[in-house]
Amino acid sequence: MGYREVPVRGAGLVCAWTAALPAGAEPFVQRVVPDGCVDVIWSEGGLQVAGPDTGPMPAAVRPGSVLVAVRFGPGAAPPVLGVPADAVRDARVPLRELWGGAADGLAEAVAGAGSLEERRAVLVGGVRARAAVAGPVDPLVPVVVAGVAGGSVRGVADAVGLGERQLRRRSLAVFGYGPKMLQRVLRFQRALGLARSGMALADVAFAAGYADQAHFANEVRALAGEPVRALL
Template sequence: MNPTGYREVPERGAGLVCSWTAALPADAVPFVQRVVPDGCVDVIWSADGVQVAGPDTGPMPAALRPGARMAAVRFGPGAAPPVLGVPADALRDARVPLRDLWGGAADGLADAVAGAGSLETRREVLVAAVRARAARVEPVDPLVPEVVAGLAEGSVRDVADALGLGERQLRRRSLAAFGYGPKVLQRVLRFQRALALARSGVPLADVAYAAGFADQAHFANEVRALAGEPVSALM
């Protein structure tokens, strides 16, 4: 996102990892942001209403018009389905109007955010509404944190064995929770670890090993597959 127009705020609880705002001046050149897979799901308010984004399996272009203003919340991997009311694989690689999931409640939320004044206040209203919704629904599948932690260290079979599940059952529950089967989820999480390391200043020659790739070529190929460009372009 354009660094002059994007602001991110860490969040805790309700399955949220952050909220964010973005704004382009009215005289700005139209801007296209390449969104790369992170396993997360965003609920985004703009002048066009509220939509749900992700989880993605590859790079997705997001066009911002001059004068665009957005406020959003981001769910961590596996946290969005109970709040949105649909399994995550129903949202994979999609941008869906929140009204399709929440009905008239989404229109009320869009009106409340739009009428809140400043962009920062709109972000706060959106966060509060999502938190209130999360407090009224079933909790996240308890499998979620164990799968995320397990895939960081071992194979899909290792994780299935540790959880006492067959690989097919693990895949079914992973699709519903994350939008991905466990093998794809592992690739996305590993890619994000590598990106975080690279952005923190770790030399690219060391990132592949530290993030769990087989070698430098494996790292480069996975970044190209998931982001559509080399890691140097994502820094």
């Protein structure tokens, strides 16, 4: 499948991506693994919201499929979508259920564009326009993301002046799951990036903060549903 990802800034976005499977190709199932992000994806069926996920999600790709999408960083999607992140956790939800007719209008505009690049630009512009009138991202987001990457959940709660239960409630709304799950997902993604760079798996486990290589392997299976070598 032809997949292309480009960085995007603003509106809480981290990238936009396009994918196309030629009409004569064999259908296949893409395994989507947790990354803490939320995607808004256009296809011929319209726009849908994907994630955040807590485990592997199979995505069937048919010959002739064309996909155009934007990806929100962890915690950035709720103001733009208009719902808490846990409302779309482990789900694929039609955007019209959240935006009403505005989602159909944007889907039609994307469909009416020419090339994949033009469709991507239309989708990015529509999401940015929506973000411009949405509420701000919870100020807790960057603090929690940085905190769980380098410390304990209790330490993060102390740093922001919240009890652990309060922190969990806030985290569910902005990330879709609690800070401990966010920590696991972000560590998994960091480890996956290191492994894909060619680092030895034992070194990856140490660098990413796992207790040992067995801990790393167990976490990969829990979050991705298969061994790490199958993801490389």
